[in-house]
Amino acid sequence: MRLSRFFLPTLKEDPKEAQIVSHRLMLRAGMIQQSSAGIYSWLPLGYRVLKKIEQIVREEQNKAGALEILMPTIQPADLWRESGRYDDYGKEMLRITDRHERDMLYGPTNEEQVTDIFRSHVKSYKDLPLNLYHIQWKFRDEVRPRFGIMRGREFLMKDAYSFDLDYEGAKTAYNNMFVAYLKTFDRLGLKAIPLRADTGPIGGDLSHEFVVLADTGESEVFYHKDLLSLATPEKADYSSDELQEIVDMWTDYYAAADDMHDAENCPVAEGDLVSRRGIEVGHIFHFSDKYSKPFGASVAGPDGKDSIVSMGSYGIGVSRLVGGIIEASHDDDGIIWPDSVAPFDIGLINLKSGDEACDAACDEFYGKLTAAGADVLYDDTSGRAGEKFAKMDLIGLPWQATIGPRGVKSGMVEVKNRRSGEKQELDMDAALKLLVG
């Protein structure tokens, strides 16, 4: 992609409304534009990142055996009256009346909707276990949206829902998602820790939050120092017992959010306890028959008798992760994207656009990178060097390749790693080898 043909409205100065670093950088890097409080448009650069994260989440859900569906954003109130949540949910739920005076709502979550789908079609234990997920926009009318995309009112979320015959099956489904989450956050380049969580209004007895570590995170977490050295599970398939072992291994270590942490009675020795800040990006629940019972979601068991299915739900804040990743990975100059979610792989800078030799060298290098399958943002604009470097640092592509009058005669390319800052002068072939293998 040539920058001259791209839409990248970057800002040199900090917008005043943005306090936290991810919000500031997203606005400055031209990733998003606020539409109203807590509601944003995604501009090309931001949208690319959002889509990359979404795709990784999707791939890991698919690998875990979950099936993708797509449920509507607008739901009928009657469904929520069946579970009793229409009255319980309060003002955070955006309520809408259609032209026929029917009560509708913009979904803040989809337990009712998915349980309705399940009960309409699934009648036998032979169809279990089942895990349905979707990646869809949600709306919660927060009293006070803040932190940009991290705590918006409209947000993109992956939510999965598992259905099992009994508690044992549900627990395996839960463990399966637990492990899928470890793999997902690892692929996103994040350090995530599972915290035993309060189950809150949804209820249930098995629940974990996944918190991404970032110095600027919203809440404080305490955990045993060895927790982070655990290896992320790699195998494609695990048996129920293996899943349980992995979950046990991860949850044996102490980890708690500040509201659950009791310094006086903490089981971890002071020297082994680490305190850092974090951002909640995922939440998994087992909630048994909370929805299946009022909805009459039951299946015939092997004995021919109907039994209510046991459910769980598993959320990942996809849009929030964009901010979370930036919080966890940036410096004074801008964003530092992990390779897996970077909007482009490489930024190519033509230091003297309009100069015949520079243009020719850049065009050639751009062609080779692209032919090798790299996604390249090629700054072919007529801007000044400093401006180009600063902009490239700001948008945080993992690699920068610079071609300017100084090195062009000898066919040299300067390659810089955004994260380490390390620069090296290479001839075009060596640079190509480094960047695209």
Add this chain to the structure above:
RNA sequence: CGGGGCGUAGCACAGCCUGGUAGUGCGCUCGCUUUGGGAGCGAGAGGUCGCAAGUUCGAAUCUUGCCGCCCCGACCA
């Protein structure tokens, strides 16, 4: 929902107290000079001063109401 703050050009702001023809920096356009870390000079374009009512000969400025946005707290993917 309690408390606080702010709405003036695309962005950041000054002007308001003490009413009198709307300004600065960045960005944008054109020209010249520059050219390896957000350039210099010159010339331009761009604003019903959030909206409405009121006071006044005259309102960005004073008064009232409304709307929007931000921050702190309680609450949450």
